[in-house]
Amino acid sequence: MKIIKVLIVLVILAVIGITFWTYRSLNGPQAHNKSDQFITIPPGSSPNQVIAKLTSEGVLSSEIPLKVYLKVNGGATEIQAGEYQFKSPITPLEVLAELKNGKLRTVRLTVPEGFTRFDIAKRIAKQFPQDQTGSEDAVLELMKDVSVIKDIAPQAKNLEGYMYPNTYDLSRSVTTPAIIEKMVVEFKKHWKPEFADQAAKLNLTPHQVITIASLIETESRFDDERSIVASVIYNRLKKGMPLGIDQTAVYIAKMEGRWDGVINRSDLESNSPYNTRKVVGLPPGPISSVSESSIKAALYPATTNYIYYVLNVDKNDKSHKFYATEAEFERGKAAYQAWLAKQRR
Template identity: 35%
Template sequence: MKTSTKKTRRIIGKIRMSLLIFLIICAYSGYQYFISLGFPVDKNSTDNILINIPKGASSSKIASILKDKNVIKNELYFKFISKQRKIGGKYQAGEYELNKAMNIDEIINKLIKGDIYVEAVKITIPEGFELKQIVDRLVNNDELNINREQLIDIIENKDFEFKFLKEIPKGKNRLEGFLFPDTYLFKKDISEEEIVFKMLNRFDEIFQNEYYKRAKELDMSIKDVITLASIIEREARVDKERKIISSVFHNRLKKDMLLQSCATVQYILGERKQNLTYQDLEIDSQYNTYIYKGLPPKPIASPGKASIEAALYPDDTSYLYFVAKGDGSHVFSRTYSEHLKAKNNN
């Protein structure tokens, strides 16, 4: 009888212990879930969202607005934090610029400080724009007050602490290829230096750590990667061909062949000529890849992310040539005789 009682107690003890462990796990999981409600909805998002907080809005109303705009994960969590910190009555009305990459603390601090949205100028810098085109677009915008000489001086001579600029010497066209093409919102009173910094910072956000590692694997400097990416950007018209075009240039570099990119000659000419003459192809310039082997000294335009990735991760092909077709796509060839045939057919 005593043995049976001891056995029962052991079983009950094990059950209690199992329940206790289960409750601890549940409590921990619940705590982790609760904490996660304050994390960003999408930490990789770069899209800004304008949100209007009405005058006199309660914490509940603000929580509902933020959840509808999908910048917070949970309304109850926002209200709980507001009540716990006793800040419900401190939120300021106004129009705010928020995004999904902000955590709940960042959002709350912005609403308390009244860091409202200031009317901004929307400017798009297309992929493949040259530095001079970027300068023109900024200077010629009537809503901004940008001084051309000052902007150029900052581009050529200002110190910016970015890893990718360490090997780039100061001077003419220094930041060619590194002012990232994107759609920007600039405050109307923004300075020339702030604009350049914002565009360089966007490049820094895009050029991930894995890109640095991959460049090292390819035995390429960051400048070389962006130079090749800029050529790909100017040559490619069809997205799916970017990595194939990249493979052609990589293969040519490995074989010590001339790159023979029309885009580099167009850069020398300062215009996008549809058809280059034999005289154009004989211009004596380090950017002329028809007479000088290897990559040009610097990028020839601002490449987008797809072209940067194409430069770093080319397709595995044996192509050495390509020729444009009328629809913007290309015919790729492995031998010169194939290439001549493709040219004659186009």
């Protein structure tokens, strides 16, 4: 009987000791040397695999306390894959809380309004070099897959104009096709169902509307001015005048891989169908990414008799002055050229 009592006492003491040790271990901060590094927990990892990995990395001093805690309290299924940066020191319970919240290390990709597919491809290739499809040419090749926009623009030859300008927080492991798809999905959020109806009222296809919107996007940075720029484009189209938008020359140079940051005479004299100085009508497709503001301007242009515009030197803020006659335009252009010459002195 005495032996049984002693054994019971020993068991009780052992349970108390283990409980105390487990409690202390779970709540005791553990210092480690990985606080400046990201530790990746792959998808599909079991709780035991996660605990073993963190123990081998030194974030946990022992596997047992956290395994016991999960066995008694549950919560193993709440552990999420991700990329974690654990502070030091940190307790096992704090580690578990982090694992339940789930963390993904992201890369921020910013696509400004007016970026071309060439600009976007260059930025993707630079920011996601770990992707095997991440070379600039490979990204451009992926942008030729227009199946994702066939419901909007079945005649499109590439995704120019259909990748929405925005800031995207993306996983470091994201693939280039997924990035492109995300930008197209974002575009579709901004292309409202009623826009197609309005395009039809203008006797335009959605692709033509996006093309006009891209011209507007490259010409004006001000939302309240874009509908006026749109009116100039429509007025010139009605009169059979070349649109004369120099950004199409920039686009030609980028397509031909010779853009050096300056519009050269050869760019303006190109026989490309995108050259709006020589070819009457719209270019074959968009020349840049477009914002919803520019799409709306293309769909709902202001009613004016303007057919010219020049940068407003009085404001010097990249806004424009608009003109209905060539004589007015020539005076405005002369004032702009005089201002420009003065800036170069």
